[in-house]
Amino acid sequence: MADEFFYGVTLTGENSSVTWDVVSDEDYVRGQKLVIKQILLGAEAKENEFNVVEVHTVKDSVQIPIAVLKAGETRAVNPDVEFYESKVTFKLIKGSGPVYIHGQTIRDDVEPVDMEEED
Template sequence: MDDNFYATTLDSTNKTVKWDVVGDTKEFPNPFYKLIIRQFLLGHTAKEDEYNVIEVETSSMTESKPNQVKVPVAVLKAGETRSIQTVLEFPDSPVTFTLVEGSGPVYIHGQQVPGNYEIEDTTELSDEEEEDEEDVKMANAKAKNAKNAKNGKK
């Protein structure tokens, strides 16, 4: 299983796009893929002063049960914000992107990767942020060790 480039366009004639590996057995015979969105980009023909709002609908785990959620993930406007860099991971399909406001075009770029694939965060951290990250890792490790000791595990 290889990772693949993912791209789609939302505009006034195509306001909704669905990513569904389970429903597409031709392209994804093994449905263990996840979607990682890296960028939302407003096209050069977008109308000035028009907000373009992209909403995602997907499943989320709440209180140990799946729940459908709809949430805006990007707001773009010509003359202000033409692109947004992000790392949005969707481990389960289907995922539906909808242009709920504006006429676009909005380009969505990312990757389709095997579900057990770990993404590498390429953002540079300051020395202080690296120390904070190490502190969190140490605290998590201590909590896990304490829990295992309490349960009689090594």
Template sequence: MTSAVKAEEYFYATTLDKEGDESVWTPVQWEPAQRLAIRQLMLGHTAKADEYNVIEVEAPSVNGSVKIPIAVLKIGEQRVVQSNLEFPEGPVTFKLVEGSGPVIITGLQAPPDTSADEAYAMDEMAGEEELVDEEELLDEEDYIEEEQEPENPPKRQKLSNNK
């Protein structure tokens, strides 16, 4: 009799720290199968200022394997990329094709039927709610200012010194 391991969500992170460095994600052989969701790619604090860091991914696709750059990072231009990339199967290879990094890649390893997508959507919605609250607050402040300023200010009376 075999025992089944309960598949759960796990934090995923890897660091690429020199040109040509690569990291391979291979799904754990659990039931259900695992997927990888990449949420952020960022330069580490020791990255060189005048250097582009290009991160490429190689992943399975319908027509075999695909290689494509997923981020170009440079201090002073773009230090972080928020991502919503998902890889339903592996292996997935991340490679620093230009630059010396360090580039930190973070995400989530989870079964396809978990609430990871819902959690990500809820995070986005929370950000939108904060914006709405700020907009409502601005509207209220405008309304208060309008209330304080009379629409028709009283006219000044003419003073005459002529008797």
């Protein structure tokens, strides 16, 4: 069965970062992932200051901004991206925040049935 949890973290101050990682648990043989649904700029953010969140996936080493926020222009983005079986770090590479990251973690998600293998 899948374990699912709400994921909510806050980045405050340039270069602040948070890391999510898979856990070592033989029960989670079918996979672990983190889904990012929304990245939101706080009401306290400075007017006209860019706030940029970069993701770094350790396993395949992709490093790319996934949110560019600015009060008065873009309050929130909805990336709806997923990170599979990899440690990932989110870092506020520009701006002072606060920036809120929302989503969910799914561990041991059951894969769709492969009928050929079942035969």
